Amino acid sequence: MTFGGKPAVSVPPGGEIDSDPVRVGIAAGVPYAVSSYMGREQNLVAWHRVSSQVNYLSMPGNHTGDASADAYRQRVTQFAWVTGVQVEAPSSATIAAIGDSITDGMRSSLNQNRRWPDALARRVAQSGDKSVAVVNLGISGNRLLTDSPCYGDALASRFGRDVLAQPGVKTVILLIGINDINFAAMPPHGGLDCDAPHTQVTVDGLIAGYKRVIAAAHARGVRIFGATLTPAALPPQREAIRTEVNQWIRTSHAFDGVVDFDAALRDPADPTRLRRSFDSGDQIHPSDAGYSAMADAIPLQPVVNSTRK
Structure with missing residues (x-):
């Protein structure tokens, strides 16, 4: 994913930003995963407390490209950082x-x-x-x-x-x-x-x-x-x-x-x-x-x- 063509982005406190469009296949009812890496200086100060969904935290380091789940040892039931995925469908x-x-x-x-x-x-x-x-x-x-x-x-x-x-x-x-x-x-x-x-x-x-x-x-x-x-x-x-x-x-x-x-x-x-x-x-x-x-x-x-x- 990129943001204005760049592979990283800084978001001000209280702000939000959309990534550039990503061409990816999706299917109704099939789960998807979004992996993100936050710098060491980041603290989680806002999150969606009740997700009714298991999410995963990795070991230290950038593991966004890992195909294996081995680095993702910790489970939480909150959504963090990502607030939504928009799908381009103009007639919908x-x-x-x-x-x-x-x-x-x-x-x-x-x-x-x-x-x-x-x-x-x-x-x-x-x-x-x-x-x-x-x-x-x-x-x-x-x-x-x-x-x-x-x-x-x-x-x-x-x-x-x-x-x-x-x-x-x-x-x-x-x-x-x-x-x-x-x-x-x-x-x-x-x-x-x-x-x-x-x-x-x-x-x-x-x-x-x-x-x-x-x-x-x-x-x-x-x-x-x-x-x-x-x-x-x-x-x-x-x-x-x-x-x-x-x-x-x-x-x-x-x-x-x-x-x-x-x-x-x-x-x-x-x-x-x-x-x-x-x-x-x-x-x-x-x-x-x-x-x-x-x-x-x-x-x-x-x-x-x-x-x-």
């Missing part, structure tokens, strides 16, 4: 899935690509449509309204950079808000407090945040589907906020469409909780079966057709 369109850990696929099976955006991509491919891609822009711990020292910029702030700047994005599926509701109640602690600031939220505040994101999408001609917040076994006060927010998502017609993940996952006997077979075990994050049910709940034709408008 992109569905962007953005949200928190439930979009990120936390607690899904390692190396199995069982997140709900993965399952949605398979549904699109199985429908015979080869012109629509799905990208996963979820960040575990992310909030709609509040930045975090660990979980990144608030979604309302990062939406332009992370979604609207993606090439070919025509449609967005937005699932965010449960961390805004929950983190206010997390007890502060010394050292690095990832849940800080412990900002109290209201229904009106969340709705205002959704409206900001919707307006940004519409200003760029991008359609946006709002997803209802999934059950999380919340105490009554927080559950009341979740319920009211979901009612607004379903009935306000502010979004271009609605994906009712709440209805797809909730236990009929107790709608405040995940159905047992859809619960990964922590009462918040779905199991593989739950993530699959989420993808199945997405109205495929309206979502895919929205990429062509």
Whole structure:
């Protein structure tokens, strides 16, 4: 890979850069590997914490050209340095899935690509449509309204950079808000407090945040589907906020469409909780079966057709 024709590049703090185009064969569903070498002076200060995918660190030295895996002794489950691979396909369109850990696929099976955006991509491919891609822009711990020292910029702030700047994005599926509701109640602690600031939220505040994101999408001609917040076994006060927010998502017609993940996952006997077979075990994050049910709940034709408008 080269950068402006050069084999190396320096990226300023907080910056990003694209490599020059690379002509390489790819096939749908087949894993690829990207190897990169960082100078000795580099420290890893930003990474994607929940990848649900094994990545490898080498022994000291430049091993990017190694065909063997012998030098890659250490395994991690975070993505580092590389944030994405763009494929040149001028006639194609992109569905962007953005949200928190439930979009990120936390607690899904390692190396199995069982997140709900993965399952949605398979549904699109199985429908015979080869012109629509799905990208996963979820960040575990992310909030709609509040930045975090660990979980990144608030979604309302990062939406332009992370979604609207993606090439070919025509449609967005937005699932965010449960961390805004929950983190206010997390007890502060010394050292690095990832849940800080412990900002109290209201229904009106969340709705205002959704409206900001919707307006940004519409200003760029991008359609946006709002997803209802999934059950999380919340105490009554927080559950009341979740319920009211979901009612607004379903009935306000502010979004271009609605994906009712709440209805797809909730236990009929107790709608405040995940159905047992859809619960990964922590009462918040779905199991593989739950993530699959989420993808199945997405109205495929309206979502895919929205990429062509």
